[in-house]
Amino acid sequence: MFKIFQELKTIEWFMSQIDNIDFSPAYQRLGNIWSKPQKQLLIDSIFNGFDIPKLYIQYMPISNNKDSLFVYGIIDGKQRLETIKEFIEDKFSVADDFKFIDDNSQSYYISIAGKKFSEIENSEPILAAKFLQYELSIVFMDTDEPENITETFVRLNSGVTVNTAEKRNAYGGKLSEEIKKLCETSLFFTNKVRLSNTRYTHLDLALKLLMLEMGYQDLSKKSVDNFVKDNKKYDVKCQQALINLKKKLHDIEICFNDKDTLLSIKNLIITFYSILDEVPVQHLRNFLEYFESWRQKNKSADNVGENEHIDVRMVDFSRNLQQGADKKASLETRKKIMRIYLKEYLEAI
Known part of the structure; x- marks a missing residue:
């Protein structure tokens, strides 16, 4: 089985599904690669209403995957989703030089430069709600064939963004699992x-x-x-x-x-x-x-x-x-x- 469908999901929906999402499936690369300025640029884009690239997520309904604790697995877009999650959890603030591109927003809202999400919720609750209602374009892949997911991941990241070790990890299999376990426990x-x-x-x-x-x-x-x-x-x-x-x-x-x-x-x-x-x-x-x-x-x-x-x-x-x-x-x-x-x-x- 191999089915692809695309949906728009809000950031609020994404946060409600956090416990159901596997951020580190076998084919994924390690997180926390983005620098703070890169993370702040993404948040800037969302507050200013710019489009961000599509996210690719594996859909793993419990009915087809009884052994898994997760319903979703991130194929591509891990850094973006981790950044959004970290911002909402107050792990970092909006850039100090942040400005609204739209003049109306610039005059309507007080400055949020240098503020964390909880501070924005307190001072500008409407703006915080608007952030949570931002729509993410997500391509869902419903398949019970791991090779299809691996192939998709490597194809999406086959440029300079993925190094050799990450591609090998994406191949999955029992050997990759055991090597990963060795590195995590030895x-x-x-x-x-x-x-x-x-x-x-x-x-x-x-x-x-x-x-x-x-x-x-x-x-x-x-x-x-x-x-x-x-x-x-x-x-x-x-x-x-x-x-x-x-x-x-x-x-x-x-x-x-x-x-x-x-x-x-x-x-x-x-x-x-x-x-x-x-x-x-x-x-x-x-x-x-x-x-x-x-x-x-x-x-x-x-x-x-x-x-x-x-x-x-x-x-x-x-x-x-x-x-x-x-x-x-x-x-x-x-x-x-x-x-x-x-x-x-x-x-x-």
């Missing part, structure tokens, strides 16, 4: 890594670590995309690899501080994980501190003093950490160099 991801996760950076890293666990060496975009599609059903081999990954991450959590600077470079994490079985856990942190200290000193010839000898191996490592870092040859080069330093470190202690 202390390694929630507490230890020092990587922003606004655009599914953690999910991308977790996928690549899982691929390493399954013997993959090519972590290029094409390879990871194929891996996600081929393992969508999450077979026994993939399940066992994820169990191994979880155990290893759990075992090394104790080695790192919260938001550790040693875990601030994704490709460096991938490199040391690729040889993790060769590093005694009790020496992991000290080795990485030794390695990073030496790497920082020898990132390029410019970092080395006039009378000091440049370590060309480290220069090569840093170059491969940045250029084509996901390619098999680059990872192999980094592994080879890191193994040399690991051997030297272990022999010296």
Whole structure:
């Protein structure tokens, strides 16, 4: 079944349905990407009566979806709806330089610049009511085939607005669910890594670590995309690899501080994980501190003093950490160099 219908719904209707809306279905990207000025611009547009782009929402009637707690799932327009919700909840105010475009409104209402919604309700209840009666153009999609929703999401966001990790997440499937769960529950991801996760950076890293666990060496975009599609059903081999990954991450959590600077470079994490079985856990942190200290000193010839000898191996490592870092040859080069330093470190202690 695949049915599309379009309706106009007020902001008041939207707020009345909040508990019935899934803001984060499997295909969605993470929220809170918009800046405050972007949010204020949307509110400005609504108060001034401008049209805003259509919203796309999955309609999931309880009769067809008894296992779900939700009736609706946001396909496209999450940032707009979250912004409207946050404004009504007084999470931010109207821009300080707000002005009505219409001269009549400008003279009829007192200034609402810099005010929160509750303040507008008190000082200008008619204007607040008008805001709540603003009509949103919504395209509802009624389907019991997840592939149709995923295809719609990717098509709507196939320009510069969606990054690679977000597109992979949109493919859904059991594997995506399990990787997402790992990133949300593992202390390694929630507490230890020092990587922003606004655009599914953690999910991308977790996928690549899982691929390493399954013997993959090519972590290029094409390879990871194929891996996600081929393992969508999450077979026994993939399940066992994820169990191994979880155990290893759990075992090394104790080695790192919260938001550790040693875990601030994704490709460096991938490199040391690729040889993790060769590093005694009790020496992991000290080795990485030794390695990073030496790497920082020898990132390029410019970092080395006039009378000091440049370590060309480290220069090569840093170059491969940045250029084509996901390619098999680059990872192999980094592994080879890191193994040399690991051997030297272990022999010296």
